[in-house]
Amino acid sequence: SSSSSQSCINNPEGPLLPLRRHQASLAAGLCPPLVDDETAILTGSWAPWSIPPTCFGPKKGGERSKLCVYTATRHWAGGPVSVITTPEVAANLASYILDPGVPWLERDRGVPFGGEVRAAAAAAAAGSSEPFEVREIPGKGFGVVATRFIPKNTILMGEMPVMLSIMEDVEAWESRDFMKLLHRAANQLPRREQDEVMGLARQNKGYIVYDILNTNTFQVAVDRVAHSGLYPGIARINHACKPNSFTRYSPSTLIMEVVSYRDIQPGEELSISYAPLNILSKDRRSLLQLWGFNCTCSLCADPAASKKSDAHRSRIQEILEDLDKPQTRTVPERIAADIKEVESLTEKEGMTAQTGDLYGIIAEMFLGIGEVDMAKMYAAVAVRNLRHYAGFDSERARSAMEFLGRLDQGERGRERGEVGDNSKEGNGSSRSAAWSDLSLFEVDT
Numbered sequence: 262s263s264s265s266s267q268s269c270i271n272n273p274e275g276p277l278l279p280l281r282r283h284q285a286s287l288a289a290g291l292c293p294p295l296v297d298d299e300t301a302i303l304t305g306s307w308a309p310w311s312i313p314p315t316c317f318g319p320k321k322g323g324e325r326s327k328l329c330v331y332t333a334t335r336h337w338a339g340g341p342v343s344v345i346t347t348p349e350v351a352a353n354l355a356s357y358i359l360d361p362g363v364p365w366l367e368r369d370r371g372v373p374f375g376g377e378v379r380a381a382a383a384a385a386a387a388g389s390s391e392p393f394e395v396r397e398i399p400g401k402g403f404g405v406v407a408t409r410f411i412p413k414n415t416i417l418m419g420e421m422p423v424m425l426s427i428m429e430d431v432e433a434w435e436s437r438d439f440m441k442l443l444h445r446a447a448n449q450l451p452r453r454e455q456d457e458v459m460g461l462a463r464q465n466k467g468y469i470v471y472d473i474l475n476t477n478t479f480q481v482a483v484d485r486v487a488h489s490g491l492y493p494g495i496a497r498i499n500h501a502c503k504p505n506s507f508t509r510y511s512p513s514t515l516i517m518e519v520v521s522y523r524d525i526q527p528g529e530e531l532s533i534s535y536a537p538l539n540i541l542s543k544d545r546r547s548l549l550q551l552w553g554f555n556c557t558c559s560l561c562a563d564p565a566a567s568k569k570s571d572a573h574r575s576r577i578q579e580i581l582e583d584l585d586k587p588q589t590r591t592v593p594e595r596i597a598a599d600i601k602e603v604e605s606l607t608e609k610e611g612m613t614a615q616t617g618d619l620y621g622i623i624a625e626m627f628l629g630i631g632e633v634d635m636a637k638m639y640a641a642v643a644v645r646n647l648r649h650y651a652g653f654d655s656e657r658a659r660s661a662m663e664f665l666g667r668l669d670q671g672e673r674g675r676e677r678g679e680v681g682d683n684s685k686e687g688n689g690s691s692r693s694a695a696w697s698d699l700s701l702f703e704v705d706t
């Protein structure tokens with residue numbers, strides 16, 4: 262077992278290590294080297310970072326590792342990035358900064374990475390202008406407006422972060438040290454990106470770089486550790502409760518993409534939801550306060566509209582609970598009615614982007630009553646949906662694909678007579694042993 266669980270102090274199983282060449286070095290017992298302020302002095306080397314890192318230790322008596330700022334002036338797509346993180350995360354990130362294996366990833370994804378990334382990476386392939394532009398929007402500062410018709414499911418932007426800043430356990434370090442690192446992270450960027458970052462919206466609350474990050478970042482997983490990621494182009498897109506676009510993040514490339522959620526007409530402002538799509542209006546309102554503005558969408562501001570929407574959302578919850586009841590599961594008509602209602606409600610609420618999880622739950626429910634073919638059908642829908650809305654290499658899509666894979670394997674095993682017949686009819690309470698350990702929603706460790 263020791264060969265399969267070769268472990269480095271940093272996380273060798275993280276999403277940042279899918280490449281064969283990394284597996285080979287892990288097997289050879291080579292972990293990516295840790296780089297911090299001290300190793301930089303001792304070895305005279307801090308590759309792939311362009312500048313030796315600056316670090317601070319944890320609060321007095323703290324157990325946590327150092328916190329450092331790392332800047333690379335040219336990552337694989339051509340741009341710069343400053344990262345405030347631990348030496349462990351930085352070590353796993355290092356080779357990805359140079360080469361995440363994009364052709365290999367694009368084959369899996371089936372679509373090339375879009376927009377700015379391609380432009381930056383290829384630099385050559387100039388060409389058609391973007392179908393949108395940044396404009397001033399009354400009451401909102403700037404915003405992004407479509408200049409041409411944009412069909413549904415168009416990849417509008419694909420961007421690498423210019424700053425990443427760790428979000429987990431931040432109390433482990435002195436906040437004044439953190440602020441110094443933020444300041445350095447911005448200052449170490451080339452002039453153009455520095456100006457771009459400093460020109461972004463802020464709320465005039467507290468220290469300036471901190472304020473800018475608070476107002477503009479997305480939470481992203483870097484080596485499975487939560488960071489806030491700053492994507493300056495995408496940061497110009499304003500919030501709407503029923504948005505016309507959505508974002509998806511690729512943990513193996515760090516790319517954030519903006520994709521149209523429906524057809525968009527010229528002159529229409531591009532919008533994304535800053536809050537999860539499925540929450541109730543009071544939670545949405547208080548969440549949006551974090552960005553320092555009052556939500557004026559009808560879902561927030563119009564009592565009748567938000568009441569109706571909240572009722573739909575609560576009903577969706579109820580249906581999911583109903584599907585979980587053994588007495589529902591013995592009545593095919595009731596299952597069918599539940600699924601139909603849930604589909605109609607999510608459609609009404611503009612929550613199609615979240616139905617991947619829903620279909621996953623339905624697939625598990627069918628598996629639980631031994632309806633393997635139905636389980637497979639819904640699992641396949643979940644996979645398709647999650648790959649599109651959450652991203653082809655997202656954790657959610659990955660676990661859905663694994664679930665589907667295990668269903669297929671179980672099926673083949675069953676054909677070979679290795680496990681008993683699962684397709685018992687009628688008896689909703691007996692969850693066949695052969696399937697019982699399958700679950701789509703495993704907690705990530």
Ligand SMILES: C[S@@+](CC[C@H](N)C(=O)[O-])C[C@H]1O[C@@H](n2cnc3c(N)ncnc32)[C@H](O)[C@@H]1O
Pocket residue numbers: 400401402403404461462464476477496497498499500501552553554555556557
């Ligand atoms: C990520 S920025 C979006 C771009 C920003 N409007 C700008 O000028 O760069 C977030 C900030 O935009 C403003 N904003 C975003 N969505 C808004 C909305 N629906 N209504 C009013 N202001 C909004 C808020 O000031 C918020 O703090």
